[in-house]
Amino acid sequence: MKKRGLWWVFGPVLVAFILIGALFLAPFSLNHTTQKNIQDASVSFSKDVVKGQTIKTAAFSDKQMRYVPFFGSSELLRLDTMHPTMLAEKYDRNYRPFLLGQAGTESLTHYLSMQEMQPALHKKQAVFVVSRQWFTKKQSKLAFSEFYSPLQTLNWLKSIQHITPTDRYIAHELLQEARIKNSPFYANLVTKISGNKLLSNHDKKIIALRYHTLLREDQLFSNVTVSNNWNKKVIPAMKHLPEQDDEDSLLHEATRIGKAQTTNNSFGIKNSFYKYRVKNNVKKLANSQKQFDYRQSEEYADFQAVLSEFAKQHTDVLFVIQPVNQKWANYTGLNKEMYYQSVNKVKQQLTSQGFNNIADFSHEGNKKYFMQDTIHMGWNGWVAADRHIKPFLTDGYQPTNYHINDRYLTREWQNLIPTDDNLSEFK
Amino acid sequence: MLNIQPYADPKYFVILLLALAPLAIGLYFGKRFALYEVIVSLVFIFLMFNGSKYHEGYALVIYMIWQWLLVWAYTLYRKKSNNSWVFYGATFLGALPLVLIKIAPAANWTHVSTLLGFMGISYLTFRSVAMIMETRDGSIKDFDPWLFLRFMLFMPAISSGPIDRYRRFVKDIVTVPTREKYVAMLEKAVWYFFLGFLYKFILAYILGTLLLPHVEHLTLLSASAHHGWSWWLIAVMYVDGLYLFFDFAGYSLFAVATSYVMGIELPMNFNKPFLAKNLKDFWNRWHMSLSFWFRDYIFMRLVFLMMKKKWFKSRVTISNIAYIANMLIMGFWHGLTWYYIAYGLFHGVGLVINDAWLRYKKKHNVPHNKFTEILAIIITFHVVMISFLLFLGFLDKLWFQ
Numbered sequence: 001m002k003k004r005g006l007w008w009v010f011g012p013v014l015v016a017f018i019l020i021g022a023l024f025l026a027p028f029s030l031n032h033t034t035q036k037n038i039q040d041a042s043v044s045f046s047k048d049v050v051k052g053q054t055i056k057t058a059a060f061s062d063k064q065m066r067y068v069p070f071f072g073s074s075e076l077l078r079l080d081t082m083h084p085t086m087l088a089e090k091y092d093r094n095y096r097p098f099l100l101g102q103a104g105t106e107s108l109t110h111y112l113s114m115q116e117m118q119p120a121l122h123k124k125q126a127v128f129v130v131s132r133q134w135f136t137k138k139q140s141k142l143a144f145s146e147f148y149s150p151l152q153t154l155n156w157l158k159s160i161q162h163i164t165p166t167d168r169y170i171a172h173e174l175l176q177e178a179r180i181k182n183s184p185f186y187a188n189l190v191t192k193i194s195g196n197k198l199l200s201n202h203d204k205k206i207i208a209l210r211y212h213t214l215l216r217e218d219q220l221f222s223n224v225t226v227s228n229n230w231n232k233k234v235i236p237a238m239k240h241l242p243e244q245d246d247e248d249s250l251l252h253e254a255t256r257i258g259k260a261q262t263t264n265n266s267f268g269i270k271n272s273f274y275k276y277r278v279k280n281n282v283k284k285l286a287n288s289q290k291q292f293d294y295r296q297s298e299e300y301a302d303f304q305a306v307l308s309e310f311a312k313q314h315t316d317v318l319f320v321i322q323p324v325n326q327k328w329a330n331y332t333g334l335n336k337e338m339y340y341q342s343v344n345k346v347k348q349q350l351t352s353q354g355f356n357n358i359a360d361f362s363h364e365g366n367k368k369y370f371m372q373d374t375i376h377m378g379w380n381g382w383v384a385a386d387r388h389i390k391p392f393l394t395d396g397y398q399p400t401n402y403h404i405n406d407r408y409l410t411r412e413w414q415n416l417i418p419t420d421d422n423l424s425e426f427k
Numbered sequence: 428m429l430n431i432q433p434y435a436d437p438k439y440f441v442i443l444l445l446a447l448a449p450l451a452i453g454l455y456f457g458k459r460f461a462l463y464e465v466i467v468s469l470v471f472i473f474l475m476f477n478g479s480k481y482h483e484g485y486a487l488v489i490y491m492i493w494q495w496l497l498v499w500a501y502t503l504y505r506k507k508s509n510n511s512w513v514f515y516g517a518t519f520l521g522a523l524p525l526v527l528i529k530i531a532p533a534a535n536w537t538h539v540s541t542l543l544g545f546m547g548i549s550y551l552t553f554r555s556v557a558m559i560m561e562t563r564d565g566s567i568k569d570f571d572p573w574l575f576l577r578f579m580l581f582m583p584a585i586s587s588g589p590i591d592r593y594r595r596f597v598k599d600i601v602t603v604p605t606r607e608k609y610v611a612m613l614e615k616a617v618w619y620f621f622l623g624f625l626y627k628f629i630l631a632y633i634l635g636t637l638l639l640p641h642v643e644h645l646t647l648l649s650a651s652a653h654h655g656w657s658w659w660l661i662a663v664m665y666v667d668g669l670y671l672f673f674d675f676a677g678y679s680l681f682a683v684a685t686s687y688v689m690g691i692e693l694p695m696n697f698n699k700p701f702l703a704k705n706l707k708d709f710w711n712r713w714h715m716s717l718s719f720w721f722r723d724y725i726f727m728r729l730v731f732l733m734m735k736k737k738w739f740k741s742r743v744t745i746s747n748i749a750y751i752a753n754m755l756i757m758g759f760w761h762g763l764t765w766y767y768i769a770y771g772l773f774h775g776v777g778l779v780i781n782d783a784w785l786r787y788k789k790k791h792n793v794p795h796n797k798f799t800e801i802l803a804i805i806i807t808f809h810v811v812m813i814s815f816l817l818f819l820g821f822l823d824k825l826w827f828q
Binding site for chain 1: 455610613614617648649
């Protein structure tokens with residue numbers, strides 16, 4: 001047996017720990033984000049992009065290109081030819097969408113994500129796509145843990161100067177989530193906020209240290225996820241778009257593509273989606289949405305938290321309300337009255353607080369080639385959206401005048417079954 | 428309440444190694460602080476089974492009292508006489524809690540699961556049943572209540588093995604390794620810890636957390652179009668099979684490394700299993716402490732029993748029956764679901780075929796060279812991967828849910 005001392009055994013371990021320590025505590029930044037990285041990230045839909053701070057900071061402070069956050073969920077993934085990203089790129093407009101969202105991202109996830117990009121929102125513009133499907137009575141926030149990032153929670157805690165009703169509401173919501181509840185460190189801090197107690201200086205010091213470590217981790221790994229969406233989806237789409245940025249020719253082309261891609265079903269659903277996701281269960285799905293109800297949901301309060309963050313940052317926001325595929329809704333028995341009541345509820349929440357930029361497409365789900373599948377906008381739908389998005393973003397930031405009403409955080413609002421009367425009376 | 432699961436995150440290793448440091452310093456200077464070791468072990472076991480898992484903690488205590496009395500009583504009996512039926516009875520009683528736990532999910536006995544179930548019951552049962560069998564053989568002569576507890580509750584391996592043997596363990600625990608040997612053990616421990624980090628926290632993470640949900644999702648999506656069969660299923664097979672290895676091998680490396688720090692040479696669980704040249708070779712390399720346990724306490728004993736009672740004339744028949752019985756019992760032990768039992772049967776039949784092939788090869792001088800060896804490794808690997816696809820229950824999800 002070779003005779004070796006303790007240094008031989010533990011020396012390398014010691015060196016490894018020192019190097020790791022240096023890597024995490026070094027006061028300078030270690031990463032370099034290129035234009036191409038940002039471009040790829042803007043259409044990557046990667047969870048790491050939603051969760052991570054580094055790439056978002058780089059994108060929204062980019063000097064050469066004005067990236068505008070597009071908050072939403074699964075509809076953003078439908079990168080077809082008329083998608084806002086394609087149009088902005090093809091016609092070299094003065095903005096580029098940075099898509100933040102995926103199947104499963106809802107208001108609370110967006111609220112936390114906004115905490116680490118406040119400079120990007122402060123007196124700037126944003127687009128927010130609202131899906132009715134978020135506003136379910138039960139089982140909302142199913143995917144919360146997938147998109148949860150401790151770094152965002154720390155950003156939120158750090159930014160609290162005095163505790164607002166929104167902070168208390170968010171704290172209360174976070175404490176329902178296993179990721180926070182089961183972590184003594186976070187549970188303790190969040191419980192203080194929910195109990196209206198400001199964090200001590202000691203807390204702030206620990207947060208700062210933890211923040212530094214997590215931020216470094218984020219910097220080190222934010223470029224790891226590579227997405228090929230730009231090359232695979234965006235560049236090919238450029239060829240199909242008309243040369244002139246003009247609505248009639250866009251609509252013409254959108255109709256042509258939509259027509260060609262919806263041939264195997266009578267719902268106007270894209271062929272591939274129908275073949276893989278619907279066809280085999282189509283009998284079972286008849287009347288399957290009869291019981292769906294979007295009128296009462298915690299999501300209304302989560303959404304309110306998002307609104308108050310926009311107000312706090314004076315963000316100039318355009319809200320896009322997506323329709324549902326009308327033929328599909330009829331087939332699955334979705335209650336029309338309920339649906340429009342829930343749309344009115346959200347619109348009331350928006351307009352009564354001064355959020356007046358609303359592109360409401362809820363009545364257009366029956367238009368041809370407007371929807372790509374059952375609930376997501378496609379071809380003509382994106383062209384219609386562009387009619388609002390383009391002037392809104394090319395004209396640039398307009399000063400805001402929001403007046404937040406914290407009553408929209410309450411159970412009373414969450415559970416209000418909306419009628420014309422009680423909506424206008426709710427104050 | 429604080430609940431710490433073994434080897435789950437980096438923090439655990441820091442706490443564990445700090446707690447073990449005094450013990451390691453003692454061993455380095457030629458002293459084994461037995462009492463300290465017991466206290467640290469108990470604290471860690473307590474932290475594993477408290478908080479939301481407190482009922483598992485109670486189950487463990489009840490279980491230990493049961494095994495302790497059983498093994499003690501059988502040792503006392505064995506000193507006076509040696510009736511086969513008493514031995515079978517003692518073995519059955521030793522295995523009973525585990526048998527009940529395994530039947531409980533299939534029979535919907537939720538109260539049995541809550542009352543008797545705790546993480547690691549299988550591995551404790553393997554240890555105590557082996558002690559009963561060796562006591563019958565006469566290789567264990569006395570019952571030492573204190574050493575019995577230290578063996579059964581050896582902290583690094585309590586939840587999932589490796590399965591040590593009593594006599595081997597006692598030899599280590601009552602002595603102190605020489606300094607030279609201990610330093611060599613520490614060197615190995617460092618290597619095993621870091622290899623384990625690579626396996627469990629990097630490779631198993633990439634395979635199990637990043638890739639697996641993705642390929643499973645794609646398989647389930649295409650399942651509706653092609654009656655469950657698609658190319659994606661092959662991806663699931665590789666990803667899930669490799670994940671199984673890196674996750675469990677990583678865990679086993681942690682357990683062995685921790686035991687080395689404590690001056691105990693726990694046996695290794697894996698020895699490059701995917702380089703096995705045939706199925707028998709595979710079982711000498713895969714989850715070794717378990718497969719050797721089954722070999723010594725089930726397979727060999729079945730073979731001897733059948734030979735002694737002269738139930739069959741042919742040795743080949745005897746070993747074939749023993750292979751299938753052995754692997755089926757292993758399948759049942761994994762759980763009473765069709766896919767675990769099918770997995771056991773698959774490997775039982777596989778070993779029978781393997782043996783027949785080896786006999787044929789010997790008789791007919793089948794060519795043997797580097798190329799055939801590589802081919803053998805590739806075939807064995809794929810047979811194993813197919814069996815893992817069965818084992819991991821994804822087919823159940825795909826076909827029946």
